Each structure stands twice: as C-alpha cells, then as structure tokens.
Amino acid sequence: TQLLEQSPQFLSIQEGENLTVYCNSSSVFSSLQWYRQEPGEGPVLLVTVVTGGEVKKLKRLTFQFGDARKDSSLHITAAQPGDTGLYLCAGDGEDSNYQLIWGAGTKLIIKP
C-alpha cells in the first residue's frame, strides 16, 4: 500500500515568517500535486510536479519534487494571512489505477 506522510499536521505562525511543509513516501510517484482547501470548500489544485528535481514557483510559494520522485516540499516565503488554509499533497502512483494517494494535510494559520 502506498502512503504519503505529510508534516507538520498543524502550523501557526506570524505574518512575514517562512515555512516549509513536507510530503514523504517510500514509493515512487509519476507526479505529485499540491492542493489548498479553504473552510467550507473543496480542495483546489495549486501545482503539479512531474520530473525528479523539478522546482516550480507560484508567487511566494515554491514547490519541489525530490530527485527520486518519492517526496516533495512546499515552501512559503513571507507568509500572509491569505495563505491560511489546509494544504494537501497527493501522489499519482505508477500503478495507481485512477486513484490518487493523499497526505493527511497541513492546517496552516497565519496570524496578522
């Protein structure tokens, strides 16, 4: 069974600080996606990384896919209250049969 371990589960920091969220597995993924979910809504895709070592930037958010395609990280620079939400990683396994493997999520609170 493929698993994705996401850490930390909860993070509360002040506006302006930097943070990193991790997603780790012992399995190889053909791609890895990051979603953000706001209260009362469904998850919305932020980015997909598909190549080992790939780095993608979305404004103050930097996403990295591990060289071996087993792990990924999300780094937020100078966090803002608008970044508050639940961040979920999801991996598309090499034999996933249409299913994504989901991390448990990181609940992020940015205090003004």
Next chain:
Amino acid sequence: NAGVTQTPKFQVLKTGQSMTLQCAQDMNHNSMYWYRQDPGMGLRLIYYSASEGTTDKGEVPNGYNVSRLNKREFSLRLESAAPSQTSVYFCASSLTGGWNIQYFGAGTRLSVL
C-alpha cells in the same frame, strides 16, 4: 462554469435512515470520485468511476453504494446511515490520462445522530 456541483450542502440524518448525495460535472470528464474527509485523516476514497458504466471500490466502501447515471452524474447512497458516517463528503472529477488532476465540489456536510 459550474464545474462540480454537489447537493445537498448540509444534511442531518437519524441512525438507520437512507439518503443519496448527488454530484454532477459539466467539464466532460471521464472519471469521477467520492471521498470522505474527517479531521486529521485527509481524503479517503469511497468509490470511483473511471468511465461511464464502470464503478470500483476505494479505500472505505463499506456502508455505501454508487451509481454512475451518465457521464455527468455520479451519486453516492447511504442505505442505513450510522454515526460513523458523520463526515464531509466530496465529489471530484478528472480527465482520463494526463496527471489525474481532480476538480472538487464544495462538499456535503453530513451528521448522523
């Protein structure tokens, strides 16, 4: 665009009652999914449908049934609700092939008393 639409948004049931959660997508996606989300447990797949006419069990299918009515619609039925089924339910859809990017509805918040 409406995207993925779920109804109802909220529901309270008594133990043993039945209900159907409805989901429709207007993006011409082949694949559709039903998840439940509980605090600290992320999204757990209940059932999915890779294409019209097919359905398969996910990680937590017990106590649920599904129907892929047509390409647009995928419903989830609870035949005899139990308190353990209190959760937030999400429907999602994706194109077959590519990177399986999933598009979600706003969810149904279900309480079983």
